[in-house]
Amino acid sequence: MSKRRRLSAAAFLWLPVGVVVSSHVAGGVTAQAADDARTIVEEAQRRTDAKSQRYEGLLQVFDARGRISDKRWTFERLGSHGQSRAVLRFVAPPEVKGVALLVVNHPDRASDQWMWTPAIERDRRIALQDRSTRFFGTDFSFEDLEERDVNQFDYVLAGEEPIDGFVCWKIQSTPRRTKSSQYTRSIVWIRKDTYALARIENYQKDKLVRRLDYSDIQNVQGIWTARRMEMADLTRGSRTRLTLDRLQYNLPLKEEDFTLQAIRRQ
Amino acid sequence: MRTLVLLLLMLAPAAADAQTLSVRGFGEGEVFWFPQEVPADPTRLIGHFLGRGEVFYKPAPVIQFAGGLDLRANSHDQVEAGWRLDYGDRGAERPRLSVRRLSATYTKSRLTVDGGKQFIRWGKTDIVTPTDRFAPRDFLNVINGEFLAVTAVRAVIQLRDDAFDGVWAPRFTPSRTPLLDQRWSGIPPNAVQVPVDGGATMPTGSQFGIRWSHLGAAAEYSLSYFDGFNHLPLIRSSVDIEAPAVVVTRLYPAIRTYGGDLAAPTPWFTIKGEAAFFESSSNDVPPDERSDDYVLFVAQLERQSGEWTFVGGYAGEIVVRSRSSLPFAPDRGLSHAFLGRAAYTLDPNRSVALEGAVRENGRGVYTRGEYSQAHGQHWRTTVAAAVIGGETDDFLGQYRRNSYMSATLRYSY
Numbered sequence: 057m058s059k060r061r062r063l064s065a066a067a068f069l070w071l072p073v074g075v076v077v078s079s080h081v082a083g084g085v086t087a088q089a090a091d092d093a094r095t096i097v098e099e100a101q102r103r104t105d106a107k108s109q110r111y112e113g114l115l116q117v118f119d120a121r122g123r124i125s126d127k128r129w130t131f132e133r134l135g136s137h138g139q140s141r142a143v144l145r146f147v148a149p150p151e152v153k154g155v156a157l158l159v160v161n162h163p164d165r166a167s168d169q170w171m172w173t174p175a176i177e178r179d180r181r182i183a184l185q186d187r188s189t190r191f192f193g194t195d196f197s198f199e200d201l202e203e204r205d206v207n208q209f210d211y212v213l214a215g216e217e218p219i220d221g222f223v224c225w226k227i228q229s230t231p232r233r234t235k236s237s238q239y240t241r242s243i244v245w246i247r248k249d250t251y252a253l254a255r256i257e258n259y260q261k262d263k264l265v266r267r268l269d270y271s272d273i274q275n276v277q278g279i280w281t282a283r284r285m286e287m288a289d290l291t292r293g294s295r296t297r298l299t300l301d302r303l304q305y306n307l308p309l310k311e312e313d314f315t316l317q318a319i320r321r322q
Numbered sequence: 323m324r325t326l327v328l329l330l331l332m333l334a335p336a337a338a339d340a341q342t343l344s345v346r347g348f349g350e351g352e353v354f355w356f357p358q359e360v361p362a363d364p365t366r367l368i369g370h371f372l373g374r375g376e377v378f379y380k381p382a383p384v385i386q387f388a389g390g391l392d393l394r395a396n397s398h399d400q401v402e403a404g405w406r407l408d409y410g411d412r413g414a415e416r417p418r419l420s421v422r423r424l425s426a427t428y429t430k431s432r433l434t435v436d437g438g439k440q441f442i443r444w445g446k447t448d449i450v451t452p453t454d455r456f457a458p459r460d461f462l463n464v465i466n467g468e469f470l471a472v473t474a475v476r477a478v479i480q481l482r483d484d485a486f487d488g489v490w491a492p493r494f495t496p497s498r499t500p501l502l503d504q505r506w507s508g509i510p511p512n513a514v515q516v517p518v519d520g521g522a523t524m525p526t527g528s529q530f531g532i533r534w535s536h537l538g539a540a541a542e543y544s545l546s547y548f549d550g551f552n553h554l555p556l557i558r559s560s561v562d563i564e565a566p567a568v569v570v571t572r573l574y575p576a577i578r579t580y581g582g583d584l585a586a587p588t589p590w591f592t593i594k595g596e597a598a599f600f601e602s603s604s605n606d607v608p609p610d611e612r613s614d615d616y617v618l619f620v621a622q623l624e625r626q627s628g629e630w631t632f633v634g635g636y637a638g639e640i641v642v643r644s645r646s647s648l649p650f651a652p653d654r655g656l657s658h659a660f661l662g663r664a665a666y667t668l669d670p671n672r673s674v675a676l677e678g679a680v681r682e683n684g685r686g687v688y689t690r691g692e693y694s695q696a697h698g699q700h701w702r703t704t705v706a707a708a709v710i711g712g713e714t715d716d717f718l719g720q721y722r723r724n725s726y727m728s729a730t731l732r733y734s735y
Binding site: 126168183185189 | 344346348378383386427429430431432434441443445469478480485537539542585587588589590591592624625626627628629667669670671696699700702732734735
């Protein structure tokens, strides 16, 4: 397996980046532009390569009327670039404390996901067709929580645009036929100075449905990382802000802590 | 218990860096209002309190301890009057103070071993789970039964896509059955006298079960075998001429089960199926002390779409050999029925749900609607209404006067 060809768009952070461009959009674009786009994405992901990752996240959900619901989770990932395993466990509010999600990413197909619910002492596999649903009342869907392999998408360079004053490459992509996704295409902005993600817009057909903005980008152990992400559900008018705290890369984690047996341990 | 505490204390200073301590729990007050009286139980308003605290302590990467206590009070004598710390969950009434869980978990590479009082769920389907043989329930309220933990040693070896699960339970934990003088006993309205509870005969042997499960890209499935006792009892009645009274006793038949389950996602639904063959394994007792031989199966479809969650299916039963026993069996009582649940998330704090069961012959129906709302980080209120109807000789229909409304206030920490 070529490591470079296994790079995952999600590896920038663990949050997925279904960077996609539809083929009809790409129709008039040259092969050189497509190659450039892929090279940019691969380089961006190479710069996020880490053996493991851990952080504590604060999720703040704002509905259309501005009300806030706060949730906190811990996140651990072992491996990267489409071959990782990740465990996300809620620690607040109290009524969801202990709820955990295991994500097993694959380079050649969609991830496998299981959710552990301590109140009923059961795990449940999240089916592919259910991945478009919201994850625990947030504006992230289950699909947004998985890593994706760069080879599951076709990329097209669509120009340059500034985001928050930083010049970015604007890249569009579409999922290939073998890829199952709720999004028909996505547009991603990658900063030219750091190769860090700045924004992703996800489309269903021609309708923009979700926008993910990255901010507070800092260099953590040599990896440019957004410490704050905000996902807006443009259909519902709600948004969820994720703030990363105590972020660490390349710490020693054990494979046996990323299994179904492990997530049922509280 | 003392050994566990000592172990915990010994290990605590050894690996301070790896220590993690997690605490959670809630206090919950719940009020039930039943519009109709039943002959055996004229009480229509019941209040209940449950306080729960659970602690999870990981003194070292390879070991974890879990402990939990429940504290209960009830306005209708569903909780024991005396104060004692209950461990076995064998009483007819709920204990006032009880150990909800107390276990130690050892993890090394692919092996996980749990020992102590713990929850073990094998079933994949909802409402009826034929392969859940180590999952007794509290059926003081028959349609709202909470699971009980069992005392067991469980070892799981997790290979890449396969898991081998072995359980040995040295001490039997029964399901708690409805109190005879209360409305969920299902005593017929024309009964001359409420029977007297003659207690239960608890099995003394151990139980054993193994399960192999496989996680595939297209489906996950498992096979399981159980050799032990049904946690749902057979009912025996006798007449005490001196009292005079009808005395009802419970006994738990020895059974073997052979089961399997399957979950397969398709582009439209997730298909789930679960089945088990129940076979009496006690040949040296009278027929009325032996279980029927039967197959219990469930097939259901599951789908999430937007803010909706749907589950719908059918539970069936094939009796291979009927004996003259009289079981208390909510799982079989919900067979030959269509089951369903729909839930809708209004926003991050509010949800509604509707669930129901309809017997295929139309002789019993149950439906329950629920609205739940969180208030801030700790409080949640839930209001619900259940409607039960049908004929007296139907499992659901016998509770037709038990339709109710309930309100719950919970503080979680």
